Amino acid sequence: MTDDELRARLRRADPARDLPPAAPDRVSRLLEETMTATATPAPARSRRRPVLVLAAAALVLVAAGIGWLALRPEPQPPLVQALPRIVAQLTAPAVQAKCVEPTADTLASRADFAFAGTVTALANGTVTLDVTRVYRGSTVHEVRIAQAGESSEQMMGSGRFENGKKYLVASAGGNMLICGYSGEADAPGLQDLYDRAFA
Amino acid sequence: MRVDPVSVEGRRARFEALAPAVIEAVRRYLARRTDAATAEDVLSETLLVCWRRLGDMPEDHLPWAYGVARHCLANAERSRRRQARLFARIAAIDPPRRVTDGPEPPDGDLAAAMARLRHADAELLRLWAWEDLTPPRIAVVLGISANAASIRLHRAKEKLREELRKAGTPAGHEGETEGSRP
Numbered sequence: 001m002t003d004d005e006l007r008a009r010l011r012r013a014d015p016a017r018d019l020p021p022a023a024p025d026r027v028s029r030l031l032e033e034t035m036t037a038t039a040t041p042a043p044a045r046s047r048r049r050p051v052l053v054l055a056a057a058a059l060v061l062v063a064a065g066i067g068w069l070a071l072r073p074e075p076q077p078p079l080v081q082a083l084p085r086i087v088a089q090l091t092a093p094a095v096q097a098k099c100v101e102p103t104a105d106t107l108a109s110r111a112d113f114a115f116a117g118t119v120t121a122l123a124n125g126t127v128t129l130d131v132t133r134v135y136r137g138s139t140v141h142e143v144r145i146a147q148a149g150e151s152s153e154q155m156m157g158s159g160r161f162e163n164g165k166k167y168l169v170a171s172a173g174g175n176m177l178i179c180g181y182s183g184e185a186d187a188p189g190l191q192d193l194y195d196r197a198f199a
Numbered sequence: 200m201r202v203d204p205v206s207v208e209g210r211r212a213r214f215e216a217l218a219p220a221v222i223e224a225v226r227r228y229l230a231r232r233t234d235a236a237t238a239e240d241v242l243s244e245t246l247l248v249c250w251r252r253l254g255d256m257p258e259d260h261l262p263w264a265y266g267v268a269r270h271c272l273a274n275a276e277r278s279r280r281r282q283a284r285l286f287a288r289i290a291a292i293d294p295p296r297r298v299t300d301g302p303e304p305p306d307g308d309l310a311a312a313m314a315r316l317r318h319a320d321a322e323l324l325r326l327w328a329w330e331d332l333t334p335p336r337i338a339v340v341l342g343i344s345a346n347a348a349s350i351r352l353h354r355a356k357e358k359l360r361e362e363l364r365k366a367g368t369p370a371g372h373e374g375e376t377e378g379s380r381p
Contacts, residue, residue, distance in 0.1 A: 010328035
């Protein structure tokens, strides 16, 4: 029996030989379910997400819970339809801390959320940033940071958020990381730190 | 890990382009190896992994997707085993038979010969004949080298031929008597 004959005989016994193709609507439903099952292509980091979720939830998420929808472990954000504006909330600490030299390794291991964004509003102690890039964590479009004090002195650059400026911000458990881990995007070494930490 | 918001639409477009073929192929792969309900679950799971790991997906994505489905199916079988030990024990002892649930294959000799092969050998033959894969692509599914896939497939074919020869011989006339038949 040649290979071809053997293969032909096996094929005649193929249980899926008479399986009709999947109905197109079933295929599109499967596609939809798959792509909306998670807003972020980050399975390696998914274990960290619940931490962020809990912390963020505790901080009362804004935008009618849309942000929460995006951050919960098994979110169903309606990404398929018009992209909603996903908002995350962070808190900036007011404490004065002694800082050691920031390292990419520390940033990579501590941050569960990191992004680049431009400040669009400063009001009532809350800084609103338009996210231009997410380095780590769920995809969000806007981040609101509640500043516990007047300014965050440990932030790199001018030490405070200013309207229209671009920042690199990292957080862990909903709290912004300071001490050289967040700051103005053009602060010396910060962009490089992010590139190395989240490469 | 980098997540670029602007690439979200690009990812969607790529996935939408390749997913229908993956769905069709993996559906068949699963229909050949498990019951309908498990196939349904494992197909969803497989797609989710493909979507999340889209960046890791090679150009020739089908063997890779089969490999994902294979792992997901193994996981499904494992958790089922935990849930219902007795049922799973039967499934573990004789997984190939569950494949042929549904329409009974008319080729009883072949089914019997396949059932007598080692599971790994039978699986190689299924990937070759049913999924229509070449040894290098089989290697991707099974996570082995192309060389090993080639050698093992060759041996599996020989073993199947041998089993079929035995099956095709009336009882008591196996072995050397077979060669003397007209």
